[in-house]
Amino acid sequence: MTETETATLAGGCFWCIEAAFKELDGVESVTSGYAGGHVENPSYREVCSGSTGHAEVVQVEYDPATVAYEDLLEVFFRIHDPTTKDRQGPDVGSQYRSAVYYHDDEQKAVVERFVHNLQEGGDFDSYENDEIVTEIEPLDTFYEAEEKHQDYYDKNPGDRYCQFHAEPKVKKVREQFGDRAATQ
Template identity: 70%
Template sequence: MTAKATLGGGCFWCTEAAFKELDGVESVTSGYAGGSVENPTYEEVCSGETGHTEVIQVEYDPETVTYDELLEVFFTIHDPTTLNKQGPDVGTQYRSAVYYHDDEQKGIVETFIDQLEAADAYDDPIVTEVEPLGTFYEAEEYHQDYFEKNPNDAYCTINAGPKIRKVREQFGEKVKQ
């Protein structure tokens, strides 16, 4: 039986590519969450007026990779201390966010963040939004598997490449063989 995690850490192309590296991850779908408009388009989300975050929805096997381990990867590959910004991307749609699916996930992510803050893991305070998942809207087809379909895209090479390398270097035992 699989479980789902919904995470926003900047551009979904880059986070999707990094999470696909992990053993136990069955699928990663790029999409939108946290906004007020039904069935938003990419253009609408980019306007900043819908309130949505670019997210990935990770379907995973909790027997192989745990929610805690997914959070560890998530908080390693993006900067949870920058409000509405990741790398070159600026806007509310790029905010750091965890959309939990149930009370258990809520408790896990709140404890995880508390532990990071207690350990002074970052120089600045964590601004990651922790909210219940309302509706997840799947992004347009051309956004799915974007890095795989466009491996020479300059944006992806510059931004997804380092995230993938971090996953391989820091979580090598959890990377698909």
């Protein structure tokens, strides 16, 4: 049995982020949920109200022998806009913020270095706001989202939201990270 590690990431609607990460080789599972808030065991409706302080997140369980944490960060920062505060596409509110919830000091150091290098590299100079606003916080508690939100893109490929917002992220992963794509 391979020993896995976990990354917890927030970059807008979890349906979209989940679908994109499932494309990568070495990703064992992706679970949609909530983190960063102050209410125990929140519901989707409560999180969407913006009153719980949670972000929609995904927990990515991965095999570090196949895909590095840095690789996950590279994909993450390419499939969402880390320069907009509390907004991704049509989704507005703190629940859609850009955030990395680290699991240990090593992940914290890696993500801080990664963001610093991205910022210094000018990768986002063409964006309206060229400053990366991604929050980097320790993971306190992860709450798994309701079952209907798990594998949402796979279960609802005809959903218009998925077609307009999740599918482009999936295509971006396939095009830009095809060398790391899971065999389907």
